[in-house]
Amino acid sequence: MDQLLNDFSPGLFFMQAIILIVLLVLLAKFAWKPILNSLDEREEGIQSALDQAENARKEMQNLQADNEKLLKEARAERDAMMKEAREIKDKIIADAKEEAGEEASKMIENAKATIKQDQQAAIAELKKKVAELSIGIAETVVKKELASQDDQLKLVEGMLEDVTLN
Template identity: 85%
Template sequence: MDIFNDFSIGLFAMQLTILILLLFLLAKFAWKPILNSLDEREEGIQNALDQAENARKEMQNLQADNEKMIKEARAERDAMMKDAREIKDNIIAEAKEEAQEQASIMIENAKATIKQEQQAAVAELKKNVAELSIGIAQSVVKKELASQDEQLKLVEGMLQDVTLN
């Protein structure tokens, strides 16, 4: 089979015409839709890649925002704890001061009460001494003792009989 021996110009021209017609029809009706669909697919892929990149950037931004919010929350928590400690210390200090003031007042009141009781005891003692003196004087007058020695013996005897509280 020799290809060049069996060559026919008419057959060749017919095949060439059909090929050109087929290429023209493909160019007119098929290539544009095929190229358009390829372009659309390429755009779709590019859009998906862009969206993925945007989503990645947004996730990074959200993570950065979350870390910032966590740091702010920790700082706020630390500030609140510091304030709470200061308030606690102030309350304790105020309670100590108030307790000291109350203790001072109670001590002053106790001193005043002791002084009043001491004065009352001294007054009672003076009263008892006065009553005792009056009683001794009455006894001395009743017996009408003639000598001073007898009077002194009587007073000493009465003093030994009387016990002071």
């Protein structure tokens, strides 16, 4: 430290001080403003980028909210369509069951009517056969009993007496 004091030169010190002051004045006049301006521009650019990023983030949130809303609406519409399709399916099935029941009832009624007609035809045929057999048996019995002319006359007279004339 003593050596620094011994080597100290006041002229050199003032000269260096003047050079420093001139350098500071020149820097202040020509360099500080452009440096500060560029720093301000950079700060403004960074702030602008941050603002744009914030706006983009908000816009993305809005788009996501809109997408969610559209998705909910689409789901609701899909659910409504599915419900309507189920109702239509159930209605078609119910109508088909009802129509099948009616058709089955008609077929059963037709079958019953056909059976009744066939039954009546069979009974009529049976009555006809029984009548033919009865007439055949009666003819045979009458022929044997009324082999003579006198027996035939007595039978005819007896029948005429039983018949009343109006």
